Amino acid sequence: MQIRVNKESGIPLYLQVKKQIMGLIRSDTLNVGDKMPTERDLSERLKVSRNTVSTAYNELEQEGVLKSYQGRGTFVAEDANPWKVQSIREKIGKFIDLGFEEALEAGMDADEFLEIVNQRVREKKDIMRKITALYIECNIEQSRTFSKELMDSTDMNVIPLTLQDIKNIKKETEELIKKSQVIIATFNHVNEVARVLKPFKKEVIGVAINVDLETIVKIARYPEGTRFSFVCMSQEFMFKVRGALEKAGLGDINIQYSNTWDKNELKKIINNSDVIIVSPGRYDNVSKNLTPGKQIMKFLYSLDDNSIKTLKSKMVENQ
Numbered sequence: 215m216q217i218r219v220n221k222e223s224g225i226p227l228y229l230q231v232k233k234q235i236m237g238l239i240r241s242d243t244l245n246v247g248d249k250m251p252t253e254r255d256l257s258e259r260l261k262v263s264r265n266t267v268s269t270a271y272n273e274l275e276q277e278g279v280l281k282s283y284q285g286r287g288t289f290v291a292e293d294a295n296p297w298k299v300q301s302i303r304e305k306i307g308k309f310i311d312l313g314f315e316e317a318l319e320a321g322m323d324a325d326e327f328l329e330i331v332n333q334r335v336r337e338k339k340d341i342m343r344k345i346t347a348l349y350i351e352c353n354i355e356q357s358r359t360f361s362k363e364l365m366d367s368t369d370m371n372v373i374p375l376t377l378q379d380i381k382n383i384k385k386e387t388e389e390l391i392k393k394s395q396v397i398i399a400t401f402n403h404v405n406e407v408a409r410v411l412k413p414f415k416k417e418v419i420g421v422a423i424n425v426d427l428e429t430i431v432k433i434a435r436y437p438e439g440t441r442f443s444f445v446c447m448s449q450e451f452m453f454k455v456r457g458a459l460e461k462a463g464l465g466d467i468n469i470q471y472s473n474t475w476d477k478n479e480l481k482k483i484i485n486n487s488d489v490i491i492v493s494p495g496r497y498d499n500v501s502k503n504l505t506p507g508k509q510i511m512k513f514l515y516s517l518d519d520n521s522i523k524t525l526k527s528k529m530v531e532n533q
Contacts, residue, residue: 215244215251219260224435226463227262229427231270236279239290250280250288269461345370345529348390350399350407352377353448355495356515360423363517364398368526377403380410391416396529419525422518429514430462436489442469443483444513445500446493449473455493455513477503484508 217234219227238244250256253271257264271288274280282288310331317327347370351357357374364372373394379387391397391411397418399407404420411418433442446452452471459465469491472483480503484490489509492500497512504510 215256217256217260219262225431226434227266228269228273228463229430231256231260231262231267232273235270235274239279244290246290248290250290252287266463269463339369341529343369343371345395346393347372347396347398348375348394349373350375350377350380350397350403352403353446353450353454355447355451355493356400356423356454359494359515360400360421360517364522364525367522368529370529372398377406377410380407398525419528421521421525423515424518425458425462426514426516429511430458430464432511433459433464433467433489433491434462436467440468441486441488442467442491443487443489444469444471444491445480445483445496446473446513447495451493455491475499481505 215238217231217238219230221227223230235244235250244250250271251259253264253267257267260267271280271282275282275288278291280288281291313331314324314327317330347364349357349361349364349372351360351374354374354376357376361372361374364370373390375387375390380391383391391414394416397407397411397416398421399418400423401420404418408418436442444452444455446455452473456465456471459467459469470483470487472479474480474483480500484500484503484505487508489511490500490504491511491513494512494514497510501510
């Protein structure tokens, strides 16, 4: 298995391993059912820590690419993978061809068939616009960000809430829950949200989120000794970013975390930093307090594209 890592590239080693395994599967060098090297074997071969390989394997398993079996090892997943599936455009094209043939056999002309298709698409889009959904996250920043992302991509009306909102429920929140057609949460919060909202008998749909790879790579490329600070709104987001950096192999960088709104304290943090990393919700506020020579960058998460597609399909089907 030809995998090589470049320890000078600035790209986290686990990401290099993960990307190359994906490439080997796409190129059919690795096939469904093939057994992967053990974490120890591969780490020794690549001369990296076992934790590096473990992180790459764990992420690929979460994404359905690999599958581990107790006592047997880790294998390329038996499930059909996205790159093995026929092109979506080709698949949809075949359905349209079948429909068009049926229309012609029934005596319908091309313009009539096209009008039926357009009408159905308009109806489905109208259905999405009438849906009110709640997006529940542990922190308000990500909840607002992902709610807007979903509204832009689905036309649904998505209202952001936090776990705290539904645990210490107020009358206004209770009314929102009752009026909503669907509750959305990131996968790691689905069970908790479903448990808290069980009395409302609402379906909770999980979506996946991803750390923006470019953000991680930018941080990794700064020279050793760079003084970082991270500023956000909530303590929950602060802990989430700390975990993401540790997972990417950047847990040992010189970084100070804060969610302060105090101007003097914020200026002190900025003065003691070379690079200020901020959550999207704090970018404008922190930018106003920047001093010359200081660099600022956003720490970005995004909703997984496949999760959004699945959600849209489910919404149309349910309605």
